[in-house]
Amino acid sequence: MPNITSDKLQDSYDVVIVGSGAGGGQTAYTLTMEGLKVLILEAGRSFDVQTEVAMLQLPSHAPLRGEKTPDKQYGFHDCSINSGWDIPGEPYTNASKAPVDEFRWWRQRMMGGRTNHWGRITLRNGPYDFKPRTRFGLGFDWPISYDDIAPYYDKVEMLIGVFGSNDGLENSPDSSPGVLQPAPKLRVGELYAQKHGKKAGAHIVSIHRAVLTQPQDANTLPAKLHPGNAKAQAILADSMRTRSPCFWATDCHRGCAIRANYDSQTVHLRPALATGNLDILPNAMAREVTLDKKGRASGVTFIDKTTGREGHAKGRAVVLAASSQESVRLLLNSKSSAFPQGLANSSGKVGKYITDSVSSSLSAYIPAFEGMPIHNEDGAGGPHAYVPWTLHAQNAKGQLGFPGGYHLEFTTGRQMPSLNVINGIDSRAGHDGVLFGAKLKEEARRTYGCQMGFGAQGTMLPNDGCFTEIDPELKDQWGIPVLRFHWKWTDFELNQVRHQQQRIREILEAMGGRISAKADNDPAKLIRRGGEVIHEVGGAIMGADREISVTNQWSQTWDVKNLFMADGAPFASTADKNPTLTIMALAWRMADHLMDEMKKGNI
Amino acid sequence: MSAPKDLPRMDRRTALQWMLTATASMAARDAQLVAADAASSNAKGYGPDPVMAKVYKPGDVWPLTFTEPQRRATRALCDVIIPADAASPSASAVGVHDFIDEWISSPYPAQAGDRRVILEGLKWIDEESARRFSKTFAELSPEQQLALCTDLAASKPKPELKKGAAFFKRFRDLTAGGYYTTPEGMKAIGYVGNVPSGSFEGPPIEALKHVGLA
Ligand SMILES: Cc1cc2nc3c(=O)[nH]c(=O)nc-3n(C[C@H](O)[C@H](O)[C@H](O)COP(=O)(O)OP(=O)(O)OC[C@H]3O[C@@H](n4cnc5c(N)ncnc54)[C@H](O)[C@@H]3O)c2cc1C
Ligand code: SF4
Numbered sequence: 001m002p003n004i005t006s007d008k009l010q011d012s013y014d015v016v017i018v019g020s021g022a023g024g025g026q027t028a029y030t031l032t033m034e035g036l037k038v039l040i041l042e043a044g045r046s047f048d049v050q051t052e053v054a055m056l057q058l059p060s061h062a063p064l065r066g067e068k069t070p071d072k073q074y075g076f077h078d079c080s081i082n083s084g085w086d087i088p089g090e091p092y093t094n095a096s097k098a099p100v101d102e103f104r105w106w107r108q109r110m111m112g113g114r115t116n117h118w119g120r121i122t123l124r125n126g127p128y129d130f131k132p133r134t135r136f137g138l139g140f141d142w143p144i145s146y147d148d149i150a151p152y153y154d155k156v157e158m159l160i161g162v163f164g165s166n167d168g169l170e171n172s173p174d175s176s177p178g179v180l181q182p183a184p185k186l187r188v189g190e191l192y193a194q195k196h197g198k199k200a201g202a203h204i205v206s207i208h209r210a211v212l213t214q215p216q217d218a219n220t221l222p223a224k225l226h227p228g229n230a231k232a233q234a235i236l237a238d239s240m241r242t243r244s245p246c247f248w249a250t251d252c253h254r255g256c257a258i259r260a261n262y263d264s265q266t267v268h269l270r271p272a273l274a275t276g277n278l279d280i281l282p283n284a285m286a287r288e289v290t291l292d293k294k295g296r297a298s299g300v301t302f303i304d305k306t307t308g309r310e311g312h313a314k315g316r317a318v319v320l321a322a323s324s325q326e327s328v329r330l331l332l333n334s335k336s337s338a339f340p341q342g343l344a345n346s347s348g349k350v351g352k353y354i355t356d357s358v359s360s361s362l363s364a365y366i367p368a369f370e371g372m373p374i375h376n377e378d379g380a381g382g383p384h385a386y387v388p389w390t391l392h393a394q395n396a397k398g399q400l401g402f403p404g405g406y407h408l409e410f411t412t413g414r415q416m417p418s419l420n421v422i423n424g425i426d427s428r429a430g431h432d433g434v435l436f437g438a439k440l441k442e443e444a445r446r447t448y449g450c451q452m453g454f455g456a457q458g459t460m461l462p463n464d465g466c467f468t469e470i471d472p473e474l475k476d477q478w479g480i481p482v483l484r485f486h487w488k489w490t491d492f493e494l495n496q497v498r499h500q501q502q503r504i505r506e507i508l509e510a511m512g513g514r515i516s517a518k519a520d521n522d523p524a525k526l527i528r529r530g531g532e533v534i535h536e537v538g539g540a541i542m543g544a545d546r547e548i549s550v551t552n553q554w555s556q557t558w559d560v561k562n563l564f565m566a567d568g569a570p571f572a573s574t575a576d577k578n579p580t581l582t583i584m585a586l587a588w589r590m591a592d593h594l595m596d597e598m599k600k601g602n603i
Numbered sequence: 604m605s606a607p608k609d610l611p612r613m614d615r616r617t618a619l620q621w622m623l624t625a626t627a628s629m630a631a632r633d634a635q636l637v638a639a640d641a642a643s644s645n646a647k648g649y650g651p652d653p654v655m656a657k658v659y660k661p662g663d664v665w666p667l668t669f670t671e672p673q674r675r676a677t678r679a680l681c682d683v684i685i686p687a688d689a690a691s692p693s694a695s696a697v698g699v700h701d702f703i704d705e706w707i708s709s710p711y712p713a714q715a716g717d718r719r720v721i722l723e724g725l726k727w728i729d730e731e732s733a734r735r736f737s738k739t740f741a742e743l744s745p746e747q748q749l750a751l752c753t754d755l756a757a758s759k760p761k762p763e764l765k766k767g768a769a770f771f772k773r774f775r776d777l778t779a780g781g782y783y784t785t786p787e788g789m790k791a792i793g794y795v796g797n798v799p800s801g802s803f804e805g806p807p808i809e810a811l812k813h814v815g816l817a
Contacts, residue, residue, distance in 0.1 A: 045652075051656065052654075052655060052656055053655065053656065054655040054656045054657075056797060056799075057655075057656070057658065058784065058785070058786060058789070058797070059784035060702070060781075060784050060785045060786070061657075061658040061659060062659055063649055063653075063659050063663070063664050063705065063709070064705065064706060064709055064711075064714070065702065065780065065781065065784045066784075067713075068713075069648060069649075069709075069711045069713070070648070070711060070712070071648045071649055071650055071651050071653070071711075072649075072651070072653070076649075076653070076655065077655055079655075081651060081652040081653075081655075082651045082652050083651070084651070087651070088651070184803050184805075185803060185804065185805030185806075186805065187805070187806060188806045188810050188811070188814060188816070191806070191811070191816055192814050192816065195816065246803075247799035247800060247801070248799065248800050248802070248803040249796060249797050249798055249799045249800070250797065250799075254655075368814050368815075369814065371813070372793075372810055372813055372814070373807065373809040373810045373813055374793040374795055375795065375806060375807050375809075375810050376795045376796045376798065377796070377806065378796035378797065378798075378803075379803050380803070414793070414794060414795075414796070415794075415796075416789070416794060416796060416797060417783045417784055417788070417789055417792060417794055418780075418784065419777075419780035419781070419784060420780060421779075421780060421783045421784070421792070422776070422779045422780065422783065423776075425779075432758035433756045433757050433758035434755070434756040434768075434771060434772050434775050435756070435775075436683065436684040436685075436752060436756055436775055437683065437684065437685075437686060437749070437752075438686065438688060440684065440685065440775075440779065441685060441686075441688065441691070441791065444779065444783065444791075444792055445791065445792050445793055448792045448793055448794070449793070
């Protein structure tokens with residue numbers, strides 16, 4: 001992949017983007033396809049999906065059977081390098097030591113960011129999700145509605161390739177006709193839950209994921225995405241033709257060498273590079289956004305990690321896509337006489353209103369699956385179905401004690417065994433003591449694949465207790481001040497977790513499941529820590545009022561006209577949907593606006 | 604270490620003493636046979652940017668720990684826990700003892716506790732074998748091994764077997780986990796995936812019938 005080194009930097013670019021993940025990739029794609037000259041600064045090293053990912057390896061091919069270690073925090077084969085909750089030399093801090101008030105920050109330091117190993121679940125936010133204040137009297141209404149962003153959801157889905165079905169659900173919008181790829185068939189556990197979960201009110205449908213289940217339609221999609229732009233169409237058609245559909249094996253978190261699923265590098269950056277309009281500078285850790293005399297962003301200073309030297313990249317506009325909190329850190333570290341509290345921070349809201357998905361999980365042993373006829377149910381390396389949120393009427397009436405809702409994701413199936421595959425076998429088999437010998441082999445075979453569960457992901461509206469700021473003392477290995485987080489759950493999140501647990505329990509019991517009971521019923525202990533779902537967004541929220549928000553509806557900072565945000569930072573809240581599809585749709589819409597403003601001479 | 608076959612039955616204290624002397628004298632003879640102490644390994648990890656696409660085997664990234672006697676005991680115990688049958692091989696036949704060695708030799712904190720449990724446990728089980736049968740665990744007859752393990756696997760082990768029982772439980776978990784993550788173990792448990800194919804047909808009719816969906 002043609003990357004540049006710092007000595008090859010051009011004098012100036014139309015746009016300098018920080019970060020090459022979902023948001024940076026989408027922005028670079030949109031701008032370069034329309035002819036702008038773009039530079040991406042990426043803190044991580046370049047990475048070749050085609051030769052570096054371990055698609056078909058078994059756990060026994062990895063050290064420690066692939067189990068998590070401090071070096072590889074999601075397991076050895078997980079597609080992440082130099083990444084994790086803890087990165088040597090790159091600390092962050094928490095104001096409170098109490099675990100429940102802790103924010104945990106996963107960072108990915110590699111080309112393509114977290115899109116190398118994300119779950120590829122791509123649900124659209126619905127109309128209610130953009131207007132929580134109107135609907136619940138809480139949080140902030142986004143300055144855009146679902147209709148503003150719907151065309152961009154369609155575009156991103158066509159570009160990256162998303163399978164799923166249109167089910168006409170309330171607040172989980174359908175895609176336009178012809179946009180989605182066919183959903184894969186459901187597995188036994190998903191079908192069984194679909195039938196028996198009904199008793200508990202669960203409505204189970206195909207999930208949407210960024211995985212190709214068939215070749216992309218290279219003959220018609222490029223013209224829809226780039227009308228009147230023959231060059232862009234040709235480049236995109238070529239990219240689509242060289243992607244393979246899923247071969248129904250392997251775990252998508254390991255990355256996909258055949259490019260069947262979406263990651264930023266092979267789906268966004270590859271065609272962007274083919275335009276000849278993109279330079280990517282890896283190993284470049286952005287430190288500060290610089291300003292010119294007129295108070296406009298003039299570029300970005302960075303540390304070249306290969307030499308330790310500082311460099312500067314110039315651009316007519318700057319887009320931050322370093323992941324929401326890393327972009328916030330850049331803003332807060334970019335201080336000047338015009339912005340003593342951090343760049344674009346005249347509202348004082350930079351760093352405020354961080355949210356994450358509200359999550360807890362529960363699993364059960366399903367006796368009906370014992371002795372299941374052996375068959376291959378790998379499928380598309382992740383869930384094929386999910387339980388969308390349907391209790392809108394109840395919470396509109398305020399009956400549930402929390403705003404918004406949550407969806408449930410499956411953990412089920414005859415998946416590739418891990419080191420923990422026999423966990424709990426003694427009690428599952430109704431055995432006293434420790435099974436071993438012929439009996440262990442028999443029971444392991446009989447009970448394999450019978451464990452099933454759900455993880456919930458729900459709405460979180462912003463609150464004053466969840467924010468970040470610059471730690472007054474600590475710096476990272478590059479001498480850049482680090483972030484200090486503050487986190488506080490409100491009763492809404494804790495009530496939601498209580499509800500999640502009850503509902504999952506009911507669904508599993510409706511399937512005849514024996515719950516692996518958690519001794520603790522305290523939601524503060526069952527809720528996943530702030531940041532742990534890795535859906536953290538906010539910190540530079542968008543709004544209609546510049547006094548209480550950082551960007552306008554175009555993710556353009558109120559204070560600095562040519563400074564834009566393209567990651568989750570402008571999110572005004574977390575919906576019960578995973579955020580990344582929305583990050584990409586917002587980034588595309590932002591990039592269109594940026595180009596418009598450039599054409600009009602406003603930037 | 605190989606205990607003399609004709610050793611008379613010893614009480615526990617004598618057995619312990621015998622083990623200690625044996626270890627000490629062998630240590631003097633052969634450094635290879637020195638029982639590794641249970642202190643934490645000071646090897647280095649594979650780092651945050653390892654080559655993921657390579658195939659690794661135990662010993663590739665950090666040195667292994669077991670002495671020959673510890674290795675023999677581990678092999679034997681592995682095969683009591685997962686013996687061969689007509690359909691699938693035993694745990695040692697697919698190298699699970701090497702995996703356990705790799706595991707306890709690793710430099711990471713999560714494995715440090717296991718290192719202590721396993722190394723002390725292996726010592727304990729040889730001592731117990733010597734006390735009961737005047738042999739090391741690896742040298743016991745299958746019936747004797749089974750008898751000892753059955754005692755350790757009991758839901759309420761005798762107080763004097765508590766330590767051995769905790770070791771056995773952890774050892775069982777590592778053995779079974781290590782086994783079912785090998786190709787042979789996966790087959791034995793009924794996992795048949797990881798095979799690229801052109802289409803995904805969903806569950807077969809027999810599976811649907813099995814759960815009343817067809
Ligand atoms: C295990 C896992 C599963 C997930 N599953 C899902 C899912 O199913 N669905 C979903 O919607 N979301 C999922 N996510 C979340 C998803 O990955 C993120 O929402 C998404 O990647 C965010 O995109 P981004 O562009 O903001 O940031 P990233 O993808 O993190 O990219 C940011 C990039 O910026 C670079 N960078 C950071 N700081 C600097 C700097 N100072 N200078 C230069 N470069 C810098 C980083 O190296 C990185 O490459 C998952 C995440 C994880 C970890
Ligand atoms: S399951 Fe399919 S999409 Fe996922 S990594 Fe494997 S081939 Fe790629």
